[in-house]
Amino acid sequence: MTSSDIWDAETAQRYDESSAFMFAPEVLEPAVDLLAELAGDGPALELAIGTGRVAIPLAERGVPVSGIELSQPMVDQLHRKRADIPVVVGDMATSSMPGPYSLVYLVWNSLGNLRTQDEQVACFRNAARHLAPGGRFVIELWIPGIRRFPPGQAAVPFHVGQHHVGFDTYDMTTQQGTSHHYRRHDDGTVTYGASNFRYVWPAECDLMARLAGMELERRVADWNGTPFTHDSESHVSVWRMPV
Numbered sequence: 001m002t003s004s005d006i007w008d009a010e011t012a013q014r015y016d017e018s019s020a021f022m023f024a025p026e027v028l029e030p031a032v033d034l035l036a037e038l039a040g041d042g043p044a045l046e047l048a049i050g051t052g053r054v055a056i057p058l059a060e061r062g063v064p065v066s067g068i069e070l071s072q073p074m075v076d077q078l079h080r081k082r083a084d085i086p087v088v089v090g091d092m093a094t095s096s097m098p099g100p101y102s103l104v105y106l107v108w109n110s111l112g113n114l115r116t117q118d119e120q121v122a123c124f125r126n127a128a129r130h131l132a133p134g135g136r137f138v139i140e141l142w143i144p145g146i147r148r149f150p151p152g153q154a155a156v157p158f159h160v161g162q163h164h165v166g167f168d169t170y171d172m173t174t175q176q177g178t179s180h181h182y183r184r185h186d187d188g189t190v191t192y193g194a195s196n197f198r199y200v201w202p203a204e205c206d207l208m209a210r211l212a213g214m215e216l217e218r219r220v221a222d223w224n225g226t227p228f229t230h231d232s233e234s235h236v237s238v239w240r241m242p243v
């Protein structure tokens, strides 16, 4: 039983269009470049593969890619675009694919979809289980935006525009968060959607990686290799299995 929200058919159908900014070449190409370099000659496994935003261009570079994904509708959208990417429908904390892999990766903050520490620890262990000796686990994750919360305030906006207002609420005792989205449509109607997550600091990720037998090899702020500093709002981290 997973704690993750299940992405439904309507969300899956709208995913590529509503995430268009994440498909932009300047966002996607540096990610695919680094993942292709880290995969080397070996196959890659994407946890929470979604509709194949990253997996499809990586496969087009000649890297054999497989996936694990909780939402069947997301997998259906992926296979509509490219049918030859093997995916098991299941929880990334526990599901298996035949391996081993030289690279396992989990991008766009998707670790946070696992909303308990036990499941996140299990996810790191599952990644490690799929890796060959010397193989690498890569995650892309945002840094919890706690500094944006003035004392006593429970919600902070992350986007205020004409068609969309989004704000986060955090519970700092449990590391749980919710992103709330209000969207105003062309006909004047407003819809509300929310997604839930468990936020986690890089140091906790490092500990989970160590529990799974991996060591930190590299941490940068983004796919372009920007140095990671105390002001970074995200990190791309690479842990490695012993050779």
Ligand SMILES: C[S@@+](CC[C@H](N)C(=O)[O-])C[C@H]1O[C@@H](n2cnc3c(N)ncnc32)[C@H](O)[C@@H]1O
Pocket: 002, 004, 005, 006, 007, 047, 048, 049, 050, 051, 052, 053, 054, 068, 069, 070, 071, 074, 090, 091, 092, 093, 107, 108, 110, 113, 114
């Ligand atoms: C933000 S999307 C990222 C999809 C894709 N990796 C990308 O970069 O476009 C998060 C994905 O995580 C999936 N997901 C959520 N919880 C999961 C779980 N426990 N196991 C596997 N996939 C999960 C969702 O169904 C969704 O496809």
